Amino acid sequence: MPDEDRSVFELEIREPTSSAKYGELPDQIIDYFLPGESKKPLLILIHGGFWRPEYDRQHISPFASKLSELGWPVASIEYRRIIGNPDATIQDVNSAIAQASKDFNNAILIGHSAGGHLALIANANSKVVGVIALAPVTDLQRAEELDLDEGAVADFLGAPAKMRVNLDPIERAALQVKTLLIHGSLDIRIPVQFSRDYVARMASANTQLLELPNLGHFEVIDPSAVIFEQISYELSTWN
Numbered sequence: 001m002p003d004e005d006r007s008v009f010e011l012e013i014r015e016p017t018s019s020a021k022y023g024e025l026p027d028q029i030i031d032y033f034l035p036g037e038s039k040k041p042l043l044i045l046i047h048g049g050f051w052r053p054e055y056d057r058q059h060i061s062p063f064a065s066k067l068s069e070l071g072w073p074v075a076s077i078e079y080r081r082i083i084g085n086p087d088a089t090i091q092d093v094n095s096a097i098a099q100a101s102k103d104f105n106n107a108i109l110i111g112h113s114a115g116g117h118l119a120l121i122a123n124a125n126s127k128v129v130g131v132i133a134l135a136p137v138t139d140l141q142r143a144e145e146l147d148l149d150e151g152a153v154a155d156f157l158g159a160p161a162k163m164r165v166n167l168d169p170i171e172r173a174a175l176q177v178k179t180l181l182i183h184g185s186l187d188i189r190i191p192v193q194f195s196r197d198y199v200a201r202m203a204s205a206n207t208q209l210l211e212l213p214n215l216g217h218f219e220v221i222d223p224s225a226v227i228f229e230q231i232s233y234e235l236s237t238w239n
Contacts, residue, residue, distance in 0.1 A: 084158025
């Protein structure tokens with residue numbers, strides 16, 4: 001595999017303003033990065049890591065903190081990542097979204113990689129007004145065929161992808177809220193064709209793709225990368 005920019009993992013982990021549990025289990029927790037008084041929608045971040053237990057929300061904390069510095073209230077959610085138990089993951093994501101958005105009028109889901117997949121299939125409540133999926137896994141069957149991240153889909157589902165089409169974004173209807181996919185053309189983790197095909201399949205005015213040249217998989221969550229300004233701009237159009 002060619003070299004890729006993984007410098008986001010070298011950034012200092014940022015501490016949240018506060019944290020709150022939405023269940024009794026250790027992973028059922030939300031980190032809040034709050035700017036103080038703000039009328040902006042809540043940004044609910046769903047981290048990636050190919051649904052594997054070794055990747056948690058800490059690596060997305062610099063991204064969350066930077067968004068908060070720009071005046072956005074942010075909730076970075078954790079969720080169970082149990083091999084072969086995708087339903088626990090989905091249950092946690094939906095519960096966390098409901099809990100995090102309880103005290104806000106509107107919310108926007110932002111998910112990266114596997115978190116982008118979760119954002120696209122979440123049972124979003126009425127407060128969710130938009131979804132931004134950063135380099136998302138949009139097609140589980142194709143990801144399984146390509147053996148992305150050495151069997152990540154099989155590990156996540158515990159079954160062939162064709163048996164869980166209910167969890168496959170490309171097999172579902174287009175979202176009823178504004179949906180933006182942002183994907184780098186040089187992504188070697190999840191090829192940009194995944195996002196291209198998803199947008200074409202949805203064929204919905206609500207669903208759009210912003211394809212960025214010369215960008216890989218991890219830069220889209222790097223607050224020090226140029227792409228962060230583009231993400232900030234896109235968010236400002238939804239404010």
